[in-house]
Each structure stands twice: as structure tokens, then as C-alpha cells.
Amino acid sequence: MTTSFTRLDDLHTEVDHRLRAFVDRQRPLVGGPELRPLLDALDDFLSGGKRLRPGFCYWGWRAGGGGDDPAIVTAAASLELLQASALIHDDVMDASDLRRGRPSVHRRFQALHEESGWQGSAAQFGEGAAVLLGSLLLVWSGEMWRTSGMPPEALAAAEPVHDLMRTELMCGQYLDLLEQAHGGGTFDSALRVALHKSGKYSVEQPLRLGLLLAVRREEPWIDRVCVGYGQRVGIAFQLRDDVLGVFGDPAETGKPAGDDLREGKRTMLIARTLSAASPGQADQVRRLLGDPALDGEGVARLREIIEETGALAASEEMIKRYLDDALTALERAPITAEAREALAGLAVAATSRRS
Amino acid sequence: MTTSFTRLDDLHTEVDHRLRAFVDRQRPLVGGPELRPLLDALDDFLSGGKRLRPGFCYWGWRAGGGGDDPAIVTAAASLELLQASALIHDDVMDASDLRRGRPSVHRRFQALHEESGWQGSAAQFGEGAAVLLGSLLLVWSGEMWRTSGMPPEALAAAEPVHDLMRTELMCGQYLDLLEQAHGGGTFDSALRVALHKSGKYSVEQPLRLGLLLAVRREEPWIDRVCVGYGQRVGIAFQLRDDVLGVFGDPAETGKPAGDDLREGKRTMLIARTLSAASPGQADQVRRLLGDPALDGEGVARLREIIEETGALAASEEMIKRYLDDALTALERAPITAEAREALAGLAVAATSRRS
The missing domain is CATH 1.10.600.10 (Farnesyl Diphosphate Synthase)
Incomplete structure (x- = not known):
């Protein structure tokens, strides 16, 4: 990495790459086809967002005298997973239908339940799946932070x-x-x-x-x-x-x-x-x-x-x-x-x- | 610490001490009186449980040749916070009313809302509070693990x-x-x-x-x-x-x-x-x-x-x-x-x- 991401768009792009790389690394752990909807929901969710938190973290590092180091972008990007976790849980708590113009995660899983003709309450299934995905991302955020390559x-x-x-x-x-x-x-x-x-x-x-x-x-x-x-x-x-x-x-x-x-x-x-x-x-x-x-x-x-x-x-x-x-x-x-x-x-x- | 906790009851007691000590250390962060119900719910929740997971962790350490070290009990005890997090979220997802003979955490906060005559849906408030307390304990579990004193x-x-x-x-x-x-x-x-x-x-x-x-x-x-x-x-x-x-x-x-x-x-x-x-x-x-x-x-x-x-x-x-x-x-x-x-x-x- 030789650029210093003076342009925010460049940092945004690099943060996206790191998120994608981390999630790809986790993909085998979330292996079976039944678990696929969790990763699909995450992929969609991560396609939005302004990456402001990684921006403040990255520029804090640079302001502190840190140089160009791929590890800082990974560490900073992990904050997006924390944010995703918080928003997914937040939408459950607020019973929000939409997030960034698309169905919120719990509504998405509710729809999966309905379309699949499964048993029990579709709304309860949707909320449960969203609580779990949010918790998974809370764990992953910490993991990505600690395994970023920072000393x-x-x-x-x-x-x-x-x-x-x-x-x-x-x-x-x-x-x-x-x-x-x-x-x-x-x-x-x-x-x-x-x-x-x-x-x-x-x-x-x-x-x-x-x-x-x-x-x-x-x-x-x-x-x-x-x-x-x-x-x-x-x-x-x-x-x-x-x-x-x-x-x-x-x-x-x-x-x-x-x-x-x-x-x-x-x-x-x-x-x-x-x-x-x-x-x-x-x-x-x-x-x-x-x-x-x-x-x-x-x-x-x-x-x-x-x-x-x-x-x-x-x-x-x-x-x-x-x-x-x-x-x-x-x-x-x-x-x-x-x-x-x-x-x-x-x-x-x-x-x-x-x- | 000079005992090796050959008796499971002794380990149970020591795990309880470590949990109490950790939560007391966090208490100032959860300072205001409005936040008190979160800690009260946690205190009550942690008073139950069989401490099996800390037991397996502690005896894994001993089986691996680890000696008497206060840090291992703290690290092992952190697994109880993870378990508490999972149970609190689980009860929300299953809409369970009871846990260990007492109201589940979301029902407890629902009751707090009802007794306080607050606005909005008491059930939604209860679920939101339980999701947050569960997430807080997920974070604290990791923090207690990492700050256990283990090298x-x-x-x-x-x-x-x-x-x-x-x-x-x-x-x-x-x-x-x-x-x-x-x-x-x-x-x-x-x-x-x-x-x-x-x-x-x-x-x-x-x-x-x-x-x-x-x-x-x-x-x-x-x-x-x-x-x-x-x-x-x-x-x-x-x-x-x-x-x-x-x-x-x-x-x-x-x-x-x-x-x-x-x-x-x-x-x-x-x-x-x-x-x-x-x-x-x-x-x-x-x-x-x-x-x-x-x-x-x-x-x-x-x-x-x-x-x-x-x-x-x-x-x-x-x-x-x-x-x-x-x-x-x-x-x-x-x-x-x-x-x-x-x-x-x-x-x-x-x-x-x-x-």
C-alpha cells in the first residue's frame, strides 16, 4: 500500500476491500447452505454506509504519526462491523421496516420465513435471526480488530x-x-x-x-x-x-x-x-x-x-x-x-x- | 491462591468472586441511577448457574500442566458472562417468561416499564433492554477474558x-x-x-x-x-x-x-x-x-x-x-x-x- 488515502473515496474503497476479505475469511466457518442467508444479509448490509468511523480512526492514526500500514485500514474497517451490529439490533428494538432503502435485517428474515412456508411466527424468526447476526458481527468486529496485523x-x-x-x-x-x-x-x-x-x-x-x-x-x-x-x-x-x-x-x-x-x-x-x-x-x-x-x-x-x-x-x-x-x-x-x-x-x- | 480447587464447590465459589470483582470494576462505567436496573438484572442473573463452563476451562488448564494461578479462574469465569449473554438473548428469541425460576430479563424490564407507567410498548422496551444487556455481556465476556492476567x-x-x-x-x-x-x-x-x-x-x-x-x-x-x-x-x-x-x-x-x-x-x-x-x-x-x-x-x-x-x-x-x-x-x-x-x-x- 503506497497511497495515504488523502481522498476519502480511496479510503472508502480500501475499507470495503478489507471488510470483504475478512468476511471471506470467515465464510468457511459459516459453511452450510442453511447459514447462507446470514452471509447474504451481511453482504447486502455492508454494501451501504459512509465508512465515517473507519475514516476517523484512520486519520487519528495518521494524526498520531502513524505511517502507511495496511493493518490500520483493517483495524479501522472493523468499526463498520460494530456499526452494522448496532444498526441491526437497533432496527429490531425500534421495529424499523427499512434500513438504507431496503428491508431491515429482521424483516428480511421474516420474509424468508414467510416465503419458505415454515412453521411458527415469522416475525419471531426474523427478530431472532437479526439478534444473532448482530451478535455475530459484534464478535467479528472484535476479532477483525485484534487480527488486523497491528502490533x-x-x-x-x-x-x-x-x-x-x-x-x-x-x-x-x-x-x-x-x-x-x-x-x-x-x-x-x-x-x-x-x-x-x-x-x-x-x-x-x-x-x-x-x-x-x-x-x-x-x-x-x-x-x-x-x-x-x-x-x-x-x-x-x-x-x-x-x-x-x-x-x-x-x-x-x-x-x-x-x-x-x-x-x-x-x-x-x-x-x-x-x-x-x-x-x-x-x-x-x-x-x-x-x-x-x-x-x-x-x-x-x-x-x-x-x-x-x-x-x-x-x-x-x-x-x-x-x-x-x-x-x-x-x-x-x-x-x-x-x-x-x-x-x-x-x-x-x-x-x-x-x- | 493456594488451593487447586479439587472440590468443584470451591471453584464455583472462586468463580463467583471473580465475576463479582469484574462487575464491580465495571460498575462506575454504568454509573447513572437510570442504568442501575441493568446491573441489578445482571447481579440477579449471575447468582444462578452451575459454573460448568468455567469448570471445564479450569480443568483443561490443569490437565495441560497449568499451575495454581489466579488468572485462570478469572479467564474461566469470563465464560459465564458469555453464557449469560446467550441465555438472555435466547429467552428473548424464545419469548420465555422464566429463567431459573425468576422472570427472564426481558420480562423483568417489561415489568419495570409497566410499574413505572412509562410510554410506549412495555414488551418492546423489555426486549430492547434484554438485547442490549446481552450484547453488553458479550463485550464484557471478551474484556474479562483478555484482562484476566493470563500472559x-x-x-x-x-x-x-x-x-x-x-x-x-x-x-x-x-x-x-x-x-x-x-x-x-x-x-x-x-x-x-x-x-x-x-x-x-x-x-x-x-x-x-x-x-x-x-x-x-x-x-x-x-x-x-x-x-x-x-x-x-x-x-x-x-x-x-x-x-x-x-x-x-x-x-x-x-x-x-x-x-x-x-x-x-x-x-x-x-x-x-x-x-x-x-x-x-x-x-x-x-x-x-x-x-x-x-x-x-x-x-x-x-x-x-x-x-x-x-x-x-x-x-x-x-x-x-x-x-x-x-x-x-x-x-x-x-x-x-x-x-x-x-x-x-x-x-x-x-x-x-x-x-
Whole structure:
């Protein structure tokens, strides 16, 4: 490998190659024809995704002084398997029908059951298969990380964060379930959930992993860039997610229009809407939000209220401010101009994305 | 640590201490009061269990020449977290209400939701929480294994099997889902599922892990004892499981009488029953098996048929034969008399258990 993946597209392509190579290596273990649907579902699932987490990990490594090394791309790519695991389980928990414009994994296995005319509940079969595939990918993600070819000392330095990140992810997702069950709290509680569930593990920790793999010890400047840049980009990333969940174009998000509204997601955007809403608006939000039968008119009305209360503008403003502050923090980091430029590009890509 | 845990009860107690110590170390990460129910559920869950897998791992280590080392007990204990993860997910997939005489984890969180008067579906909340706790324990199991204090060379020697075991477990559980969906196949297909789902990861692979940690390389005799003894004990273990699922005493199994019958589990016992049944008996089995409303009378009728067809006696006979053959293989293994005696005791405990 001689390229340094300055272009994100090149890194994306290489990450895809590594994922394919790892899954091909595992294929014989998942041998029988009956197991084939698990691998088919995985192949399809992995064909989507923006590979942002591997990007932050790879550029953390480069920012930490790591050179061109095939092992880092494999290690970074393993984060996509973790993400796939989380999304597959997430779709079961949210009972989501679609992911990236295709049936979610549990729906896919439900359809397999129905088409095959098997016995028992097709829905239960689908959920069971999705839980198992998600768990398999959680295991594989760790295996791919550890067998990436990174030297043992590098892995040992990053291991506590690798473990912590996954604990944070599971706990953050539980906090998210609670937030939905509580019917939503303040903006601050939604922010805390967003940070744990997604922000940390989408940006800050992948970046920190790459830095620790390269530097092989904790350093004050590593923590400063991970918090000052990484955590802010993570929050802006999640704020963008909230906006896309309400205003995103289905052709780009692969989810139905206003899907988060129908699911009743208690996001930072919704918390801000409710805190700024008139009593009449708040009543409407509470009545429409989370209605599984919410139609286009209902989605349009909720969108109006989110705009009228200024919550949408405030979210866009916050995304911009978090991004600006993140880029300022990045300026002060003792890293190469090349790494700085790439991380700036990743921050923009993560916060201005349309899907 | 000066004892060598020749008594299984002493090992059980020490495994419990290590589990407690590990969970206490993680407790600050799962800090907020909202996360407390996750740890409470885990504490309760870990208070049960027979610690068989840690036993096979510990005695694999001793059989491989490993000495008294606190690290092996910690490494072995980590297998209980993997088992807890699998059982919690299993109960979600089977929609089981009880585990060890108490509400299953998803029912426990469903009850928390109901008692708290939260919004949304309590059942969905319960399942989501159980999926997350199961995933958290899957991560923690790996973390406890790797941070057990075992030397890196020992861990490196066992790592491929550690990874393989977990892939086998997930794939085996998927095969089990399929077996239920297909409505059951032959005895051989049920045996294959049992071996993958439970046999390998309950006995053979924990034993192999302990051996590899101690010996630090593959050896023909290791494979011989793992297959000749371990695989046979694993199959007998699962055959005992099948019998307990139908004839077990609820006071000991912690599951309702005939629970496997109500769930319609396609076990080796049922495959044998169907293959030996008269047309009339087979009709009755197909009609009653898997009926969620199956009452005491239905359970009694199915038990009669399982006995009349000779399937029960055949299962007991097979358990005895597998156990005898396993003990013969053990005799030939080049291990100390102490390890041989302990492994013989574990084999008997695993196959003559009442819960």
C-alpha cells in the first residue's frame, strides 16, 4: 500500500476491500447452505454506509504519526462491523421496516420465513435471526480488530478505549430506550443520550483509537483533540441525524419521510421544539409524535411546528457552531497539515451529510 | 491462591468472586441511577448457574500442566458472562417468561416499564433492554477474558478458539431457529444443531481453551481429548437438557413443567420420538407439541408417548454410552490423575444434573 488515502473515496474503497476479505475469511466457518442467508444479509448490509468511523480512526492514526500500514485500514474497517451490529439490533428494538432503502435485517428474515412456508411466527424468526447476526458481527468486529496485523503493543494501548467504547454504546442505547419511554426530557438529557449513544462512538472514540494505536500511550494533547474536536463533531453529527430524521429526503436517507416522527424519537430537535412551543403547538406535537399511522399531512404539520418554534434553525446554528469550534480545536492540535485537512474534511462530511 | 480447587464447590465459589470483582470494576462505567436496573438484572442473573463452563476451562488448564494461578479462574469465569449473554438473548428469541425460576430479563424490564407507567410498548422496551444487556455481556465476556492476567502468549494461543467458539455459538443458535421453523428433521440434524449450539461451547471449547492457555500450542493429544472426551460429554449434556426440558422438576429447573413441549422445541428426544412413533402417536405429538396453551394433561400425554416409543430410554442409554466412551477417552489422555478425576467428576455432573 503506497497511497495515504488523502481522498476519502480511496479510503472508502480500501475499507470495503478489507471488510470483504475478512468476511471471506470467515465464510468457511459459516459453511452450510442453511447459514447462507446470514452471509447474504451481511453482504447486502455492508454494501451501504459512509465508512465515517473507519475514516476517523484512520486519520487519528495518521494524526498520531502513524505511517502507511495496511493493518490500520483493517483495524479501522472493523468499526463498520460494530456499526452494522448496532444498526441491526437497533432496527429490531425500534421495529424499523427499512434500513438504507431496503428491508431491515429482521424483516428480511421474516420474509424468508414467510416465503419458505415454515412453521411458527415469522416475525419471531426474523427478530431472532437479526439478534444473532448482530451478535455475530459484534464478535467479528472484535476479532477483525485484534487480527488486523497491528502490533500487540499498539493494540494493548488502545484496548481499554476499545472496550470502553462498546460499553458506552450499549449503555447509551439503553439510555435512549429510557428517553423514549420517559416521553422525552430536556434538551440536556437528549444531548447526554446522543453523546453516549452515537456521538462518542461515531467520532470521538474511533479517532482516539487511531491516535492511541499510533502514539501507544495517553497524552494530554490526544485527549484535547478527542474532546475539543471529536466530541463536538460527534454532537454535530447527531444533531444532523436528528434533522435528517425529520426533514431528510427518503431517496437519500433510505428511510420513509419523517420516520423519526412516526417512531416518536425524543431527539434534541424535538426537545428544543417542545421547550419553545406554545401550549397549542406542544399539544399538537404530543398528539402527533409517535403515532404509527402518522400520514404525510401529520408529518408536514410537525415539520411546520419544528420550523415555527425556531428549533430547526437553532439546530442548524448549533451544528455550525459545534463544527466551527471543532475546527478551531483542530487548528491547535500538534498534527501534520495533511491530517488536519483530512480531519476537517471528515468533520464537514459528517455534519453536512444528506443520509 | 493456594488451593487447586479439587472440590468443584470451591471453584464455583472462586468463580463467583471473580465475576463479582469484574462487575464491580465495571460498575462506575454504568454509573447513572437510570442504568442501575441493568446491573441489578445482571447481579440477579449471575447468582444462578452451575459454573460448568468455567469448570471445564479450569480443568483443561490443569490437565495441560497449568499451575495454581489466579488468572485462570478469572479467564474461566469470563465464560459465564458469555453464557449469560446467550441465555438472555435466547429467552428473548424464545419469548420465555422464566429463567431459573425468576422472570427472564426481558420480562423483568417489561415489568419495570409497566410499574413505572412509562410510554410506549412495555414488551418492546423489555426486549430492547434484554438485547442490549446481552450484547453488553458479550463485550464484557471478551474484556474479562483478555484482562484476566493470563500472559499474552497464552491468550494468543487460545484466541483463535475463543473467536471460533463464539462464531459457532451464534451460527448454532441460528441453526436451532431453523430447526424449529422447519418443524424438526431427523435425529442427526437435531444432533448437529445440539452440537453447534450447546455441546461445543458448553464442554469441548471451554476445555480446549484451558488446554491451549496452558500448553500454548495445538497438539494432537489436545484434539483427541477435546473430541474424544469433550465432544461426547457435550452431546450427553445436551441430551440431558432435552430430557430435563420435558421431564424435569420445575422446582429444580426453574422452568414450568414440560416447557420445551409448550415451546415446541425440536430436540433429539423429539426427533427420536417421532421416528419411533406409530401414525396415531405421531399425529398426537404434532397436534400437541408447540401449543402455547398446552396444559398438564397435554404434557402428561406427550410424556407418555415419549416413554412408550422408547425415546426416553434411548436417550438415557445414549447419555450413558456417551459418558462411558468419554471417560474411556479420558483414561487414555496424558494428563495427571488429579485432572482426570476432576474431569470425570465434571462429566458426571454435566450429564446427571437435575437442572
